[in-house]
Amino acid sequence: MAVIEIGGASQSGITQRQRWGHYFAVFYAAIALLIGINLRDSSVNAVVAYSNTTAGIRALYPRGWLIDTDGDYVFRVRDLSAGGYKTTIQVAIEPVAPTASSRNIVDALTLARSQRVAAYTPLSRSPISLSDEREALALEYAYVEPGDNVFLSAIPNVVSGLDIIVLQRGQAIIISFLSDSDTYDSNYPVFQRFLDALVF
Amino acid sequence: MAVKDTILSVPRQALLDPIREADPANRYRRVWSALTVEVVILFGAAGLVFILVDILRVAPPTALVPVLSVGMVVLPLLLWLLLSVLAERRAIEPRQRLIVVFVITALAANAITLPFIEGVLQPGRWLPLEDAINRIIGYTFSIGIMQETTKYLVLRYTIWQDLLRIRTDAVAYSVASALGYAFALNIQFLIANPGASLDVVALRVVENVALNLVGALFISLGLAETRFSTPSPFFMTIMLALAAFVVGTTQPLQSGLVNAIFSVRGVFDRPLVGFGFTAALFFGVLAMVTFLYSAIERRERDLAKTKDGR
DSSP states (O other), X not given: OOOOOSSSSOTTSOOHHHHHHHHHHHHHHHHHHHHHHHHHHHHHTOEEEEEETTTTEEEEEETTOEEEOSSSSSEXXXXXXXXXXXXXXXXXXXXXXXXXXXXXXXXXXXXXXXXXXXXXXXXXXXXXXXXXXXXXEEEEEEEEEOOSOTTSOOXXXXXXXXXXXXXXXXXXXXXXXXXXXXXXXXXXXHHHHHHHHOBO | OHXXXXXXXXOGGGXXXXXXXXXXXXXXXXXHHHHHHHHHHHHHHHHHHHIIIIISOOOOOGGGHHHHHHHHHHHHHHHHIIIIIHHHTTSSSOOSOHHHHHHHHHHHIIIIIHHHIIIIIOHHHHSTTSOHHHHHHHHIIIIIHHHHHHHHHHHHHHTTTTTXXXXXXXXHHXXXXXXXXXXXXXXHHHHHOTTOOXXXXXXXXXXXXXXXXXXXXHHHHHHHHHHHSOOXXXXXXXXXXXXXXXXXXXXXXXXXXXSOEEETTEEEOOHHHHHHHHHHHHHHHHHHHHHHHHHHHHHHHHHHHHHHHO
């Protein structure tokens, strides 16, 4: 690109060529920064598709999380790069009686967990609407996770959990989000995106 | 005869030498030699710390480690003050705003750039998991561009253009800016890692200082050319992009070289490889930029001679 300098230096002593040189540099920096933010967003929000035709579930879970389908759940994904407790999203399906209500499911979950984990404490339960207008029940709770290695001198992790319970076709679909209580708020948007994209 | 006697009788001390204008090259402090000496001493000090702590296993008293770590962080600043800022006082035409540039860059880095990188761009959250090419691109467009744009903007709005009297003014002020940014980085590292061992602090200080100086040399070339020549209007942009790219490329390479390797014989860390890489990068870029500066100046002298000949 050729810039024709008409009149040479201005009153401030800067030539047109120098002025444009600085404008281009600042413009490039702004564009490069936007590219950086875009790269970050596309990497942080990148997802992997999961589909289970038997259970009738399709989901998009965060890229880089470890998927596990071997437990008493449909699938579970964990962020193994997280410090402390590994952030977990889990989808489970439990058969229920036609007359059962969400409250019965909550009571059953509370009983089972109080025997399985330390200091299990239900915090709140509230009815919510999912993005597709379906009614669900949200159950918030916390418990203490001692860690995998009993010989390691470390303070146990306090885990905050959230269950979204939906009753449909004689089944309770339990979508759980578990995170270290220190990072719960910062991790919650990941679960929110997962929930919005979940088809069941 | 009487007149001759009178002249001879004038005391010798009363005769003044004719006023001679100083050689333009000697009116300003020499930048390249001072920069080289500062960095060589810094590398030497870090190497000495590494040999003592990591190889000879000399363990300084625990209470003394934080003091020595702070000393290591302050060392580049002290060297610069002694060898550059104080030396300016002996120059006929000293550079006035070196400390101003240093302070403003350190404050801008600490208050704006580093919080923005950590809070918004968050490279530590997504880049370590990416492949090599994506890491280079990611670091270029996050840490690289923020770091070099900060230095460029500080220089643009503090010294442009009256304080750029000769080309090496751009180098001197860019070095001040780079040291300011590196100082903020080093202080943050020290605050975030109060228990870091002395050799780790020394290597990190050298790495931060050298990498910032490398970027600043490209920025200085862009500023000097824009000020004294008539390059393409994109020249400053290209230098800014190049500086960001070098920073972006170096980040993953350096961590890859320094990180421990796994093998059948165990796990081995390789801090010296990273140290050598930093030294090679800095002195390679320094040699290249010095060559470019001298080639440009030689070309201008030849052009001036040609014009005078006509």
